Amino acid sequence: MSAADPRTAPRQALTLDDYAALAREGMDPGVWDFLQGGAGEERTLSENLLAFDRRRLRTRVLTGVAEADTAVTVLGRRWAAPVGVAPMAYHTLVHPGGETATVQAAGVAGLPVVVSTFAGQPFDKLAAAANSPLWLQVYCFRDRSVTRRLVERAAEAGFEALVLTVDTPRLGRRLRDLRNGFRLPEGIVPANLPPGDYSSPSGHSRTELDPALDWSVVSWLKSVSPLPVLLKGVTTGEDAARALDAGADGLVVSNHGGRQLDGAHATVDVLAEVAVAAAGRCPVLLDGGVRRGTDVLTALALGADAVLLGRPVLHGLAVAGQSGVADVFDILVGELADALLLTGTPSAAAAGPALLSPAGAGPVPTPATAVPARPAADPAAPVVLRKEELHASLGDPVLDTMNFLNEVTTRYPGAVSFAPGRPYEGFFDTEQLFGHVRRYLDHLAAEGDTPEAVRTKLFQYGPTAGLINGLIADSLRADEGIDAAPGSIVVTVGCQEAMFLTLRALFAGPQDVLLAASPCYVGITGAAALLGIPVTPVEEGPDGIGTAAVEAAVLAERARGRRPRALYLVPDHSNPSGNTMPLQAREELLALAARLDLLLIEDNPYRLMSTGTRLPTLKALDTGRRVVHLGSYSKTAFPGARIGFVVADQTVEDAQGGTGLLADELARIKSMVTVNTPPLSQAAVAGLLLAADGRLSELNAGPAAHYGDVLAAVLEQLERHFPEERRRSLGLSWNVPSGGFFLTVNVPFRADNAALLRSAEEYGVIWTPMSYFYPQGGGEHAMRLSFSYLTRADVEDGTARLARFVEAEASAHAAAAGTTRAADR
Secondary structure, three states: OOOOOHHHOOOOOOOHHHHHHHHHHOOOHHHHHHHHOOOOOOHHHHHHHHHHHOOOEOOOOOOOOOOOEOOEEEOOEEEOOOEEEOOOOOHHHOOOOHHHHHHHHHHHHOOOEEEOOOOOOOHHHHHHHOOOOEEEEEOOEOOHHHHHHHHHHHHHHOOOEEEEEOOOOOOOOOHHHHHHOOOOOOOOOOOOOOOOOOOOHHHHHHHHEOOOOOOHHHHHHHHHOOOOEEEEOOOOHHHHHHHHHHOOOEEEEOOHHHOOOOOOOOHHHHHHHHHHHHOOOOOEEEEOOOOOHHHHHHHHHOOOOEEEEOHHHHHHHHHHHHHHHHHHHHHHHHHHHHHHHHOOOOEHHHOOHHHEOHHHHOOOOOOOOOOOOOOOOOOOOOOOOOHHHOOHHHHOHHHHHHHHHHHHHHHOOOOEEOOOOOOOHHHOOHHHHHHHHHHHHHHHHHOOOOHHHHHHHHHOOOOOOOOOHHHHHHHHHHHHOOOOOHHHEEEEEHHHHHHHHHHHHHOOOOOEEEEEEEOOOHHHHHHHHHHOOOEEEEEEEOOEEOHHHHHHHHHHHHHOOOEEEEEEEOOOOOOOOOOOOOHHHHHHHHHHHHHHOOEEEEEOOOHHHOOOOOOOOHHHHOOOOOEEEEEEOOOOOOHHHOEEEEEOOOEEEOOOOOEEEHHHHHHHHHHOOOOOOOHHHHHHHHHHHHHOOOOHHHHOHHHHHHHHHHHHHHHHHHHHHOOHHHHHHHOOEEOOOOOOOEEEEEOOOOOOHHHHHHHHHHHOEEOEEHHHHOOOOOOOOEEEEEOOOOOHHHHHHHHHHHHHHHHHHHHHHHHHHHHHHHHHO
């Protein structure tokens, strides 16, 4: 191996994700976003990966298979493995070798390359370098003579097939490129198209690509070239059948790598439907989301003849040119060979639906254009639901973040965990529960309730808005200076329900947008995803969210024709960052909200568990009723009660001129969701409030002091292991919160799920990737440390483990960066 070969860097290039991480480190951020980004909120981009993650292969044993054959035959040509290179423009963006290096690596591996219309190098040069099939990806231009000449030049160079992209009447709305104002660097141009201005890919597509294509384009293309024609972008059985009727010689199931219609299905989720419609009459290929050999095998099991690999090829090219691409192929094909052996499958051609568990395979689709794939269901057989027929929000990656974290925690029980934002259990006593409930019962009796009335309140459903609203109002007044009438309060099943109810009530249509501090608590973004509410992030600074950033976001959304309805934020000791807004910033934000007619959703669960002087809440400063205040007793009482609340004192007018409160509307929604909040839980929290005379800050002075002490211990240990000179050399930093449960550590390497797994397995320490908390990307080089659940001894042990992990990752990162620089020379 050469010195530039990334395989010389242990652990850094063992998977395709490793290559992605290395490529990103050495790439211009704007170019990275152009290559890596997707359309809209990038839901489809994420779903392409997650859809493979959900599927499970069935292993078979004692099969006698000693060696598996990965080779397949497609359009009469043998491929060494069922993998080809998907068409991607401008390989020269990431490496001067460009498509030539890619073609040479593919030739050595015996794999085909689909060359883009917008390739950065001439077809004849690529053909001279090739040792495996070349296909041409075709965009159809308004000027058909341009397309005809392109196809003719490819045929003259020896290309063997045409792949017509059919899902781009115009390029999708790619927000990363719009935000970056992306333009192709000088000198990056298509080598096989007439001279022109190609610097804006989206602008060029709008003026030059034909947006009005219909099925006749297939016959036209076949009339100008003898090469077989495959259609790329087919995702339904109906279109697959139409394509074959129109004369297509093959199909590529593709959603353009998530770069066209955001919200479209993942390609692997619709593969079976297309394969059924094709019924073996033509090859079916798939692209989108392939990152492992098991993904390739999954696609084969669902009916694909082969897959096309996209972004990982560019990652390998960016890291080490031809050798990087070759290594990407080696990794993927090696993983496929392993998967074939471990599933007892003698060859790639032998892969079939039996390889997938029923939950992973899903039912075989039977569109009206296809022959039914199975007889009528056995009435006694258990039903199997199709994921694509469930709500699209279930594919949002934010819904998987906490599950992944819990899985890691369970898998490594001996690790010290800086992940859970839970109260310290040493302050809980089981006997307290009985005392709290008894105290509330005595309170009810003292208020004049008969034994029968008390029994009804505890054993029956109770009022939807809550039983203990008055006690909550008293506590808010005593502790927070918030003057809220009991009727403006709805008691909820945890603060999460308060978020859900508030969002459901306030966001009426698709034009309504939620602004959220970024990074922000995943509960709010998860609730928004389930409700189909778009979230626009507003970057948080060291002192929390700033008014200039809020105003810019509001004006930008209005310019797009959308209505920013509310801003969600945690002003004190924010989760996840730990930052706190100064008083002046709070006052300025309230003034801005009034000027822009914006509501504020304030979530503030950590204030009463922190020492020192507390700044007034936004709600305490709210004279115009702009603030919907969310509260939780998970920290100040105990999480097991699952009691939260929302103060919604905004006036609501109906069309007839009648008025009520927003709280009344929330209660109406709640009556259809949880009916009411469990009275027994409310009783326990009420008893706690009564014991404190409403002043939970005084009752929780001991726990608050503990959390402050543990926070101080974390900061001391970080300083001990990383004195100023060392952290400066590493590029390491952290913030210093004044309270709360969290702080942020910025690191020089990618702190992602893969790094978290290495940290847990090799160093016995768990943390939370900050990227979980960024609604539209960010935080890849930061980790959240939660210390609330730990003792000082835990902190000392855990920080020492964390320090060893950070040092090791930083060293590996530095070595990989050196390798990348060497490869670029």
